[in-house]
Every structure is written in C-alpha cells, then in structure tokens.
Amino acid sequence: MSTDPNINRILAERYRLADLVGQGAMGRVYRGEDTTLGGVTVAIKFLSQTLLNDKMRERFEREATICALLSEKSIHIVRVRDYGVDEHDIPFYVMEYLQGDNLNDIIAKTLMPLPRFFKIVRQICLGMEAAHEGIKFNGEQTSIIHRDIKPSNILVLEDASLGELVKVLDFGIAKLSQAGAAQTHSFMGTLAYCSPEQMEGKELDSRSDIYSFGIMMYEMLTGDMPIMPETNSFGGWYRAHHETPPIPFDPNLSVPTPLAFIIMQCMAKSREDRPQNAGDIWRAMEPLAKQFDRPLPQVAFHPDAAISIPQVNVTDESIADPEDNTQIIAASQRLEARAQTQSRTNDDVTIATAEICKRLPWPNDKPQQKIVFPQVITEEHHAIPSLWGMLDREELQKRCRDSRYNQFLCIEVPHPMLLWITALYNNELGAKWLPCYLDLKTTVGQQITRTLAQRGDYCILLFALGHPERCMHLTKATIAIRQRQQLIRWADQGQQLRGSDPDASKQRLREAYQELKGKILIKLEAARTNTNLMDY
Incomplete structure (x- = not known):
C-alpha cells in the first residue's frame, strides 16, 4: 500500500493523482486522470519543494510555456495542457501521458538498423527545427535552444500511422534566444553531450544543439560515445570536447561513408564547421535515407528471443x-x-x-x-x-x-x-x-x-x-x-x-x-x- 500522501489527491478540482512515475532533484511526475474529460490519462509534473525560489519558479513556468507553444507547431514536442499552483503554493503543469521507449534504452538493447535510424533522426530534426525557428514569446519571435539533447530526452512511441512517433522531451534548461536580451554566461547541460562553446558558458545558438545531436547519432549507430575524457570532471570533459577528435566509426558496422561524414561534421569543434541548422542535416541525409526506405521488421521492444550468433574465431588475446x-x-x-x-x-x-x-x-x-x-x-x-x-x-x-x-x-x-x-x-x-x-x-x-x-x-x-x-x-x-x-x-x-x-x-x-x-x-x-x- 502506497504511503505517498499525493496518491488519489484531487488537484485543482480536476486532476486525480494515480501513482508516481518519475522523480529527480527538480521534482516529481505523477500519472493522473483528468476527471473533467472523462478520466483521460495525463502526466503531472511538480516543482520540488526544495527549489521553491523565484528563479526556479520562473524557469519551471517557462519550461511549461515553451512546451505548450512548441507542441502547437510540431507533434515531435511533448504537449503541455495546463499550468497552475496548488494549495501549498507549489507550481505544476499537466502534460500528455506518453507510453513508449526511451532512446537511451533502445540504444542499450541492440544496434539500430539504418532504416530505423533514418526514421528516428528525421523526426528529431523536425522537432529541433521547430524549436530553433522559435515561438512568439512576449510578442517577439524567439528561437529555442534545447541545451540538453541526449538519448534520455528522446522518447519513441508506437504509432498506428507513422509506425514510430518520436518526441523531444525536457525543455527544463532550454534557452530563449532573444535579440537584444541580456545573455547569461553560465554552464548548464550534461557534460558528455555539451558543445565546446556550451562548456565555455558562451552565448549559444542552434549549432550547439547540433553538436549534441551528432554525439547522439554516433551513439545510436555504435552503442558507444565518440568522445571520452581522461577524468570525469568538468576539466576532463572541457579538454575532451575542445581537443579530442571523435573516434572513427568501426568499419565492421558498415556505416555509409557519406552518413559518417555528416555525423562527424555535426561534431566539429568549431560551430562554423557544423551544419548550420537541423534542416541542413536532414537535407544531407535524405538521399541516403531513400536508399534504405524499405519496411522495417516488427520492432521488438522486449528482446526475449534468441539471436543468430555467427561463428567467429576467438582472438588470441589472453x-x-x-x-x-x-x-x-x-x-x-x-x-x-x-x-x-x-x-x-x-x-x-x-x-x-x-x-x-x-x-x-x-x-x-x-x-x-x-x-x-x-x-x-x-x-x-x-x-x-x-x-x-x-x-x-x-x-x-x-x-x-x-x-x-x-x-x-x-x-x-x-x-x-x-x-x-x-x-x-x-x-x-x-x-x-x-x-x-x-x-x-x-x-x-x-x-x-x-x-x-x-x-x-x-x-x-x-x-x-x-x-x-x-x-x-x-x-x-x-x-x-x-x-x-x-x-x-x-x-x-x-x-x-x-x-x-x-x-x-x-x-x-x-x-x-x-x-x-x-x-x-x-x-x-x-x-x-x-x-x-x-x-x-
């Protein structure tokens, strides 16, 4: 029996909290029911009580606003339906409840075949492009830089029409790039996926997300990181992203040379040398994708079955x-x-x-x-x-x-x-x-x-x-x-x-x-x- 006092609680005289589905330092996420709409399943995210200061409240509300506006432009952004503050003065927002596989888990299960890779990448590009093109915010067209593109922020859902629908998640540290606005020069992000300029705390544009996307695409095809530091410290990652070239693709993986070139270009140390926007990435990949445009086998989300094991001689290493x-x-x-x-x-x-x-x-x-x-x-x-x-x-x-x-x-x-x-x-x-x-x-x-x-x-x-x-x-x-x-x-x-x-x-x-x-x-x-x- 659950001891969580929030279970079965009615929020805003509308949402019944059913069970806890996620938690972290930033807050908690519950599965809930929208009683006004006949019990439709929703996800409800609360800001942590330890972060109830004006700065975090503003950031939390901004995250909800960004997702709400972006999801009107693209189906590849998680949809926010409502925002409010409960009776304890804790802010929350209500999202569509998503059931699918996290890209991080998909990568862990198996090497991704190229047809599936291209289908997923195309949808991520569409979501990123919608964010980078921007939204109307306070009466001004504003570009959104995600700043935390990584596999755990990509969700893959089964979809009747698309086969798989891809959603970009977690705009919690997204940056509003407004002309003439004062820029903060601080580091935020996940070290393993940060661009060199992000590590420096510089003003960012869409090309920073493209660097992170390049690392993620490499990981999708190999199951590994293209860059690793000598030590897992900020300094170690700073040097790795600035000085260490990405590991070339293993020839045994048979990644097409033009595709490998595009991904490596996304990971260029200088942002001027990268594709300048997400649309450029897909336009470069689309001719390759058409060569692999064939029906995918049924996606096995749960790898229980036996696999075919080729007979290969064991190496001589002891x-x-x-x-x-x-x-x-x-x-x-x-x-x-x-x-x-x-x-x-x-x-x-x-x-x-x-x-x-x-x-x-x-x-x-x-x-x-x-x-x-x-x-x-x-x-x-x-x-x-x-x-x-x-x-x-x-x-x-x-x-x-x-x-x-x-x-x-x-x-x-x-x-x-x-x-x-x-x-x-x-x-x-x-x-x-x-x-x-x-x-x-x-x-x-x-x-x-x-x-x-x-x-x-x-x-x-x-x-x-x-x-x-x-x-x-x-x-x-x-x-x-x-x-x-x-x-x-x-x-x-x-x-x-x-x-x-x-x-x-x-x-x-x-x-x-x-x-x-x-x-x-x-x-x-x-x-x-x-x-x-x-x-x-």
Missing part, C-alpha cells in the same frame, strides 16, 4: 575485453512511463517471472552475508539467468532507481574463466559493484553463459540483510548484442580449451577488473552528470 560494447541502462526516472502491457512490469520483467522471483527465498546453502552469486531460474519452459545479492536494507532502499551497467571479461589461459560485472549506480551513493565468476569448464558456467547470450537480459534479485524470506527489489539488465555474440564465442572456446588453474585465472581477472573500474565509473558518471539537476 584477456578479452569488449570495452566498446558496454551499455548503461537508465533507471525509470523520467516523465514518460515505459509502455506497460498485461504481461510485463515497468522494468520489462514479465509478470510471471516477477511472481516467481518474489516468492523465492534466499537459498539455504548461501550465507546471509553481502555476497553475489548467479543462478538460473525456471519459468515454465524457459531458463532465466539471474544475479542474486544481499545489501543493507537502508542502502537497498536508496538503490531501487539506480542505473544498471554490465560488462564481461574473459581469460582463456591458464583456465577459461568469465568475469560477469554488474554495477548499480546513482549520483548520491555512487557505484555498487556486483561481480561474479563463471567457470567455463563447468556445466553451470556453460549454462549461465549461454543463457545470458540467448536471452539478452537477466534479472537482478536484491535481498535486505537479515530478511532472507523474499527479495526486496527486482529489476532487469539488458546485454548488448555484440556482448551476447562474444559470450557464445567464449563458451564455445571454453569447451575446447584445457583447464588447469582456476584460481590463477580469477586473480588475473580480478586485477584487470580493478584497472577497468575507473573507466566504467567515467561512463556511469558521464551518463548521469547533469548540472541542471534534471534526472528524468
């Missing part, structure tokens, strides 16, 4: 590290709730699986300590890989909305051994590491490794220390397709190789893991760093 295949999966802390069906929960764990997992107690043969171990769960005729862990109850309560990260390391000699790394991350507590080893010479190690590759995801069951009767938190992590392919190759090779010293292999993996932690933290922190305090 420790294989598919670093470029790692994925960060954002927690469900955004204003748009992920699509729900009768067969699935918010974290894409099937209801049947969730019911089974929540009934499972901590195994009697495992000590009730802060340990991590793998296990295969049987759901009807399906084998589901899972990771079990025990944490302090207080810490576990604070990690229910963490981002999830995974990566795999493998060593072949002296003994074929796999290190399965999972990390939970939030800005307050940092990273919680959940590593476990899989011996590829054992039946259990082979079964778990192949099931991970086939499923492409796994459940994470977290128990509170001293409460072994049932798991306190259940979530899911997704494995990138290239990692799934690598897991099969490692499993095949593990069967063929001779094993001799498992402890020595574990020690070498442990050393590689400690060296890798720093790089993983940079990725995790970069994905969550946002100086405007917007964490949806």
Whole structure:
C-alpha cells in the first residue's frame, strides 16, 4: 500500500493523482486522470519543494510555456495542457501521458538498423527545427535552444500511422534566444553531450544543439560515445570536447561513408564547421535515407528471443575485453512511463517471472552475508539467468532507481574463466559493484553463459540483510548484442580449451577488473552528470 500522501489527491478540482512515475532533484511526475474529460490519462509534473525560489519558479513556468507553444507547431514536442499552483503554493503543469521507449534504452538493447535510424533522426530534426525557428514569446519571435539533447530526452512511441512517433522531451534548461536580451554566461547541460562553446558558458545558438545531436547519432549507430575524457570532471570533459577528435566509426558496422561524414561534421569543434541548422542535416541525409526506405521488421521492444550468433574465431588475446560494447541502462526516472502491457512490469520483467522471483527465498546453502552469486531460474519452459545479492536494507532502499551497467571479461589461459560485472549506480551513493565468476569448464558456467547470450537480459534479485524470506527489489539488465555474440564465442572456446588453474585465472581477472573500474565509473558518471539537476 502506497504511503505517498499525493496518491488519489484531487488537484485543482480536476486532476486525480494515480501513482508516481518519475522523480529527480527538480521534482516529481505523477500519472493522473483528468476527471473533467472523462478520466483521460495525463502526466503531472511538480516543482520540488526544495527549489521553491523565484528563479526556479520562473524557469519551471517557462519550461511549461515553451512546451505548450512548441507542441502547437510540431507533434515531435511533448504537449503541455495546463499550468497552475496548488494549495501549498507549489507550481505544476499537466502534460500528455506518453507510453513508449526511451532512446537511451533502445540504444542499450541492440544496434539500430539504418532504416530505423533514418526514421528516428528525421523526426528529431523536425522537432529541433521547430524549436530553433522559435515561438512568439512576449510578442517577439524567439528561437529555442534545447541545451540538453541526449538519448534520455528522446522518447519513441508506437504509432498506428507513422509506425514510430518520436518526441523531444525536457525543455527544463532550454534557452530563449532573444535579440537584444541580456545573455547569461553560465554552464548548464550534461557534460558528455555539451558543445565546446556550451562548456565555455558562451552565448549559444542552434549549432550547439547540433553538436549534441551528432554525439547522439554516433551513439545510436555504435552503442558507444565518440568522445571520452581522461577524468570525469568538468576539466576532463572541457579538454575532451575542445581537443579530442571523435573516434572513427568501426568499419565492421558498415556505416555509409557519406552518413559518417555528416555525423562527424555535426561534431566539429568549431560551430562554423557544423551544419548550420537541423534542416541542413536532414537535407544531407535524405538521399541516403531513400536508399534504405524499405519496411522495417516488427520492432521488438522486449528482446526475449534468441539471436543468430555467427561463428567467429576467438582472438588470441589472453584477456578479452569488449570495452566498446558496454551499455548503461537508465533507471525509470523520467516523465514518460515505459509502455506497460498485461504481461510485463515497468522494468520489462514479465509478470510471471516477477511472481516467481518474489516468492523465492534466499537459498539455504548461501550465507546471509553481502555476497553475489548467479543462478538460473525456471519459468515454465524457459531458463532465466539471474544475479542474486544481499545489501543493507537502508542502502537497498536508496538503490531501487539506480542505473544498471554490465560488462564481461574473459581469460582463456591458464583456465577459461568469465568475469560477469554488474554495477548499480546513482549520483548520491555512487557505484555498487556486483561481480561474479563463471567457470567455463563447468556445466553451470556453460549454462549461465549461454543463457545470458540467448536471452539478452537477466534479472537482478536484491535481498535486505537479515530478511532472507523474499527479495526486496527486482529489476532487469539488458546485454548488448555484440556482448551476447562474444559470450557464445567464449563458451564455445571454453569447451575446447584445457583447464588447469582456476584460481590463477580469477586473480588475473580480478586485477584487470580493478584497472577497468575507473573507466566504467567515467561512463556511469558521464551518463548521469547533469548540472541542471534534471534526472528524468
């Protein structure tokens, strides 16, 4: 039973608050019902009570105004329907309730085929172009610079006519570019996606958003960031965006050369060298898009099915590290709730699986300590890989909305051994590491490794220390397709190789893991760093 006092509250004698669907430092978002319009589902965003000052109130109201006016121009902007202040003097605004997949989650699940890439990019361009062309604000035509273009601010919805409808979200730090207006020279944005001029706090125009868009397009096609700093600090990112050239596209991805050129041009350090507006990007891409203009296969929002794994020889490296295949999966802390069906929960764990997992107690043969171990769960005729862990109850309560990260390391000699790394991350507590080893010479190690590759995801069951009767938190992590392919190759090779010293292999993996932690933290922190305090 919920303890949130807002649940079932009637707001402005019209909106009934149903449940909390997102929260962050900036505020909370609830799913609600518009009782005046027959119970139409809406999303209602409140400004955090800790930010109730005149400056934040003005910014919050401006965000609502921008979205309301822009959504009149373009279907690719989230629509705002109402704005008000409640009886406690807390401002709120009411939006359309969106059910779909966040682009960040889509990127984490699979490499994006070019036809789908072009369809999504076209709609993002249309949304950006509408914002950059501007709105009438205080009687003046005003250009809108988003300043925080990134995958987590793009939502992809299933649509009967378009197939997929794309929405640009979160204009919380959008800048009104008005002629003659006094300009502020401060930095706001997400470090990993900021343009060089944005890092400098300079006056921005649409070309800053284009730089961020270039980084995002690269990520859509590769699953990776084109630029990484030496340290995850403002100074590290400042140097990276100013001095580090983007990593060229992997030839094995078969990205067309003209497309790669356009994306690289968007990431030019000098804004004069970038496409000058979003329309220019699509006009350059449209001839390429027509070459791939064919019906897309049914989009699988939940990658449960087995994949076709090509047979490729394993490299000769003693420790294989598919670093470029790692994925960060954002927690469900955004204003748009992920699509729900009768067969699935918010974290894409099937209801049947969730019911089974929540009934499972901590195994009697495992000590009730802060340990991590793998296990295969049987759901009807399906084998589901899972990771079990025990944490302090207080810490576990604070990690229910963490981002999830995974990566795999493998060593072949002296003994074929796999290190399965999972990390939970939030800005307050940092990273919680959940590593476990899989011996590829054992039946259990082979079964778990192949099931991970086939499923492409796994459940994470977290128990509170001293409460072994049932798991306190259940979530899911997704494995990138290239990692799934690598897991099969490692499993095949593990069967063929001779094993001799498992402890020595574990020690070498442990050393590689400690060296890798720093790089993983940079990725995790970069994905969550946002100086405007917007964490949806």
